[in-house]
Amino acid sequence: MGSIDLTIVWAVIIGFAVIAYVVMDGFDLGIGILFPTLAVGSERDQAMNSIAPVWDGNETWLVMGGGGLFAAFPLAYAIILPATYPLMIAMLLGLVFRGVAFEFRWRDARHRPLWDFAFSLGSVVAALSQGITLGAVLQGIHVENDAYAGGWLDWLSPFSLLTGAAVVIGYALLGATWLVWKTEGTSQQHARGAAFWLGAGTLVALAAVSAATPFLGYDYWRRWFAMPGVLLTAQVPLLVAICAATFFWSLGRNFERLPFLMALALFLLGFLGLGISMYPYVVPRAVTIWDAAAPPESQSFMLVGALVIIPLILAYTGWAYWVFRGKAGVHGYH
Structure with a gap:
């Protein structure tokens, strides 16, 4: 197998890990973001019980995405991390805070309001950091001699704040x-x-980010609007419109599962749009996936492990969701 094939395979694996993380950890971060709006008592307890069996395992994909980037695309890792250190630190602290709060709110009832606040704050900080990181990568990172050459706050811009709010x-x-x-x-x-x-709000945010992205660079604009590529890329907003219509229809008809599936579909379409904008770059307009790739021997060695580990993770994740597939009551599942 040639190195180009392996590089694309690893790009797909890491892309899959990232979208699996967003899909699975996104809803429990979302519950943390919504937590202050839930009534103290049964509403908050039901919300917590609904994610208690799965929230910890969801973050497996974050570790896999970060570790895979380090192993398969070390140059990209070495550029993106220094460019976003404050965001990475904030995200990890947010995840730690919400993890601790999750456990302690049951065991330390006297301080439950404090732990509820920590759970919510950690969720907001983690989500905002991830969104701003996405914007920072999309708007471009200053690279010289295969190294980050920007400043401590280069990631901060109106566009990155927009993507942060959107996430x-x-x-x-x-x-x-x-x-x-x-x-x-x-x-x-x-x-x-x-x-x-x-x-x-999500549709407005998606439209705002989509409208702003082509103005970041001519190559983004060309990829979305130049013929004949536009015939293909135009299908993305069309599918977004179909999913959005289905979402509001299912919500109005009191469906329970379909609104969640349509919300996931909107995220997947957003991720597809991101892929269209960035490919073949891993650091836009600076480093392609082939420039950043590890040697073929390393990629082959790691692929053997990935082909064993990924199905195992999917199997135990699927089993956990199946076992806890019912409604989450105040005192647990029924």
Whole structure:
């Protein structure tokens, strides 16, 4: 197998890990973002119980995406990380805070308001950091001699703040639609109301990011609007419109599972659009996936491990979701 084939295979694997993380950890970060809007007591307890069996395993994909980038595309890792250190530190601290808060809110009832606040703050910080990182990579990173040559705050811009806000709103939508599926009573009613407004907000945010991206560089504009490529890329906004219409229809008809699946579809389409904008670059307009790739021998060696590990992760993840497939009551699943 040639090195180009392996490089594309590894790009697909890491892309899969990233989208698996966004899909699976997105809804429980979203529940943390929505947490202050939930009533103290049964609503918050139901929300927590709905993610308790799966939230920890969801972050497996974050480790795999970061570790895979380091192993398969070391040059990209060495450029992107120094460019986004403050964001990475903030994200990891946010994830640590919410993880600790998750465990302690059950065991330390006297300080539950404090742990609830830490859970919510950690979720917002982690989601915002991820969104701003996405914007920072898209807008371009200053690279000289295969090394990051920018400043400490180069990641901060109106565009990166826009993508940060978009990810927070989108994660909150995933959280709300998850609660529609997994809870009942007033929790479900509140989640359904929130999902409507968050769905509208997500579409506005998606449109704003999509409209701003082509102005970041001519190559983005050409990829989306030049003939004959536009015949293919035009299908993405068309599919977004179909998914959005299905989302609002299913929400109005009191469906429980379909709104969540449509929210996931919107995220997948956003990810597809991101791929169209960036390919073949891993650091836009600076480093392609082939420039950044590890030697073919390393990629082959790691691929053997990945082909064993990934199906195992998918199997135990699928089993966990199957076992806890019912409604999450105040005292656990039923």
